[in-house]
Amino acid sequence: MKSERRPSISTPSALAKVFSLFSLFFILSCGSAQPQPLIFGEPVWADGETSAYRVTNREGRIVGTATFQVDRLAQDGGWTLLREIIDAGVSEQATIEMQPVGYRPVYSHLVRTFGGGKQVVETQFEGAQVDIALTNRQGAKVYQRVQVPSDIRDERTLLLIMRALPLAQGYATRINSFLPIAGQMERVALQVRRSESVTVPAGPFDTWVVELKANDRTTKAWVAQTAPFPVVKFIDGRSQATFELTGFE
Numbered sequence: 001m002k003s004e005r006r007p008s009i010s011t012p013s014a015l016a017k018v019f020s021l022f023s024l025f026f027i028l029s030c031g032s033a034q035p036q037p038l039i040f041g042e043p044v045w046a047d048g049e050t051s052a053y054r055v056t057n058r059e060g061r062i063v064g065t066a067t068f069q070v071d072r073l074a075q076d077g078g079w080t081l082l083r084e085i086i087d088a089g090v091s092e093q094a095t096i097e098m099q100p101v102g103y104r105p106v107y108s109h110l111v112r113t114f115g116g117g118k119q120v121v122e123t124q125f126e127g128a129q130v131d132i133a134l135t136n137r138q139g140a141k142v143y144q145r146v147q148v149p150s151d152i153r154d155e156r157t158l159l160l161i162m163r164a165l166p167l168a169q170g171y172a173t174r175i176n177s178f179l180p181i182a183g184q185m186e187r188v189a190l191q192v193r194r195s196e197s198v199t200v201p202a203g204p205f206d207t208w209v210v211e212l213k214a215n216d217r218t219t220k221a222w223v224a225q226t227a228p229f230p231v232v233k234f235i236d237g238r239s240q241a242t243f244e245l246t247g248f249e
Contacts, residue, residue: 033172033191038151040102040164043079044228047072051230053243054201055087063088066243070160076100081157087241090114096154103161105154108180123180125152132180148178148185155179158188158212159221163229167192167208177214186214198222198233202245205232212237 048071055064064087071080077100085092091113097106110121117137124131132144153161155177165173172191178184193209207222217237224230232245 033170035172035174035189038173038175039166040161041166042164044163045070045079045160046228048249049228050247050249051245052247054246055085056242056244057088058240063241068160073097073100078106079103081160083156087239094156096157098154098157098161103153103157103164104151105157105178108154108156110181121181130178130180132183134181144183146178146183146185149176152176152178152185155186155188159219159231159234162190162210162212162221163223163231165190167210167223167229169195169208189213195225196222200232200244200246202232202248207232 049069051068053066053068054062055066057063064085066083066085066087069082071082072078073080079098079100081094081096081098083092083094083096092110093112094108094110096108098104099106105123105125107125108121108123110119110123112119112121119137120135122133128147128150130146130148132146134142134144136142153175156179158175158177165171169192172189175188175190177186177188179186190210190212193211195206196209197204197206199205205222205224206226207224210221210223212219212221214237219234219237221234222232224232230245230248233243235242
């Protein structure tokens with residue numbers, strides 16, 4: 001009687017197929033989500049909205065404060081972000097004007113005071129061209145012209161304008177970001193990682209944990225899940241300082 005030979009999963013080809021399927025599943029489950037087209041919704045912030053934060057360093061010591069204020073521009077309906085940060089003896093005041101739709105930057109002005117000196121950066125955005133005027137601590141002025149993609153956003157506005165994105169579990173997109181003081185464009189990968197309940201000085205919030213990855217650093221933000229979706233906490237990818245919401249008006 002001829003015995004029936006059954007295929008075994010232990011054969012090299014079968015094992016290879018199982019391994020490939022397992023690897024694919026692991027990559028899909030652990031890797032980054034597929035980026036969606038960058039489409040901003042209507043502003044969720046209001047004219048005069050103010051967010052106040054306390055700033056702590058890596059050791060958890062309070063080293064400063066921060067205030068972000070949003071105002072509507074009367075002439076064209078655009079928006080202005082006023083950002084003031086006092087951190088470990090360094091004071092930074094930034095004003096960024098944005099278009100009413102898409103929130104692309106139009107103009108920015110930065111004053112940074114430290115060690116008894118002052119640095120000023122003034123920036124004009126015009127399509128794919130950025131003109132930067134830098135005044136250093138000695139009062140000398142340097143001019144720079146940079147060519148960039150026309151869809152850039154000012155890096156300092158990202159935590160504000162991402163609130164107008166359809167944040168949800170698994171959401172991901174990419175943003176071209178530009179920081180005038182550095183004079184270079186970066187591609188930021190934004191992804192919602194999970195839902196998390198956090199408590200900050202302003203109170204408890206149910207939030208989305210959002211990561212913004214650019215080159216060798218990651219900024220992590222906790223964004224409230226209910227309107228107007230304030231950023232209640234974030235860890236800056238450059239300084240690693242932690243900002244926690246103390247007041248929101």
